[in-house]
Amino acid sequence: MLYKMALIGFGNVGKSFIRLLERKRSSLRKDYGIECRVVAIATGRHGLAIEPRGFQSKKVFTHLEKHGSLDALHRGKPLKDVIDLIQRSPANVMFEISPQNPWTGQPAIRHIKAALKKKMHVVTANKGPVVHAYRQLRRLAARSKVQFRHEGVVMDGTPIFNLAEMTLPATEVRGFEGILNATTNYLLEEMEKKKNLEAALEEAKAMGIVESNPAVDVEGWDATSKLCCLANVIMGADIRPSQVDREGIQNLTPERLLDARDRGYCIRLLVRAWRDGRHVRGSVKPAEIPLTHTFATLRGDTTALCIDTDTMEKITIIEGPGGPHQTAFGLLSDFINIHRGTQ
Ligand SMILES: NC(=O)c1ccc[n+]([C@@H]2O[C@H](COP(=O)([O-])OP(=O)(O)OC[C@H]3O[C@@H](n4cnc5c(N)ncnc54)[C@H](OP(=O)(O)O)[C@@H]3O)[C@@H](O)[C@H]2O)c1
Incomplete structure (x- = not known):
């Protein structure tokens, strides 16, 4: 053909x-x-x-x-x-x-x-x-x-939509959570080394891993877009970025990140979606994640998604350095x- x-x-x-x-x-x-x-x-x-x-x-x-x-x-x-x-x-x-x-x-x-x-x-x-x-x-x-x-x-290219469509028949996706923006991972890791956000951002720009408008990464718009894509496709929702409870990483400081570390947590930009009656709700926010959690072990250029289903319970997918x-x-x-x- x-x-x-x-x-x-x-x-x-x-x-x-x-x-x-x-x-x-x-x-x-x-x-x-x-x-x-x-x-x-x-x-x-x-x-x-x-x-x-x-x-x-x-x-x-x-x-x-x-x-x-x-x-x-x-x-x-x-x-x-x-x-x-x-x-x-x-x-x-x-x-x-x-x-x-x-x-x-x-x-x-x-x-x-x-x-x-x-x-x-x-x-x-x-x-x-x-x-x-x-x-x-x-x-x-x-x-x-x-x-x-x-x-x-x-x-x-990690199979997410194909996985849901072709390998999870008769399954309801109840929700998901993930770390879906590698650039903010990198920025937060660098801030844990006591750099401020501006300095970390300059480094990330030099590496070519920041969107041409840095707000797309830093203010959580990219992660929010990914949330909407996933919710609209694998949860049958019809949500837009303006309906997502969104907070970027721009107000975080190295002190705040190090304080969380001392208490056994790291802070990452967490994407979450869940069902609320007939509605699907979503949030993108910096969250404290226990250092023992899979998401806390991700390197700066790695992303992960955990899908919660009514058949297989939780399935977690991790992508190594992408591009x-x-x-x-x-x-x-x-x-x-x-x-x-x-x-
Ligand atoms: N890079 C990744 O790893 C990655 C991962 C997942 C998804 N994506 C998505 O994949 C898409 C492409 O990414 P990329 O990294 O290839 O971007 P890119 O390197 O910036 O390339 C974008 C291309 O689109 C062209 N373009 C700009 N405006 C256009 C228009 N109005 N009509 C037609 N072409 C237009 C650009 O042409 P000029 O240079 O001449 O302006 C350029 O050839 C984006 O939507 C991105 O979000 C990328």
Whole structure:
């Protein structure tokens, strides 16, 4: 089966994904009968291009490095914008991997709607659409008889949504708690070494692990987005960030963290969701966690989620150091599941 792919966003994740596809090409063919070509790529400031015969990945990388834009690789009438690219591309599966907008989910929601209306399958690692439009996008996908998948939105490619969907049949998720933002873990660990938040943040920025707007990490917006994604999908909720009881780490001091340590606790940004009658409630707050708890043993770049179910009780999943490579795997696993669903 031949899949023609459109990539909306070609940053760390998009580039890792193309490399992963190259690396897995023969196994995709042999194990699944999948052939795939990337036929369209959109960026924000580095151009847009459609190549109906499929891009050669090496050429895309060298061209982008040399010219800073993909525009010259485009074949056909000039493209107006990303929606124009989606509408004119011959792709049958689109990967939405543009930057997240935790407050509105746009423009990714518009991109995904345009693709679903064109009967393209859609895979995203962008939290915004799952936070703000999950039900609507699922309905649209069902009407178009295509799939909308999003494994990469929480804990990169670690199977969370697929685990719940495919391996926990007839199960109610009663709630969950987790440490889902690795950057705040790192910041809090550094503050335990008596650094103030500003100094720890400067270090984290130099390491490239802070969102371009640091408030997204520090004020808990990223963790809140992840909470909404999980609650909306695995608990059937329909909640938005404004309904989550959110408090970031900006008011914590090294003294407060060290005081907790002396009493046998560490402070981490804890994400929690629970059922309250017919409603699902959520909170994202710094919490004191006993040093003997699994969550307290996580290193700065590690995340964990504990799901509370009515069949298996508690299941805890830990992801080691994550990043674009793991997120690229999330896209690949969704893509293969789409293929399985069409067989
Ligand atoms: N990095 C990770 O490990 C990770 C993990 C989980 C989820 N995610 C999610 O995956 C997505 C991509 O992450 P990333 O690390 O690849 O981000 P990134 O490196 O910042 O790349 C974003 C890409 O999107 C492009 N872009 C910007 N605005 C766009 C628009 N309006 N339409 C189309 N493309 C646009 C950018 O182009 P320009 O550079 O030209 O502006 C760039 O190519 C994000 O939503 C992120 O939250 C990432």
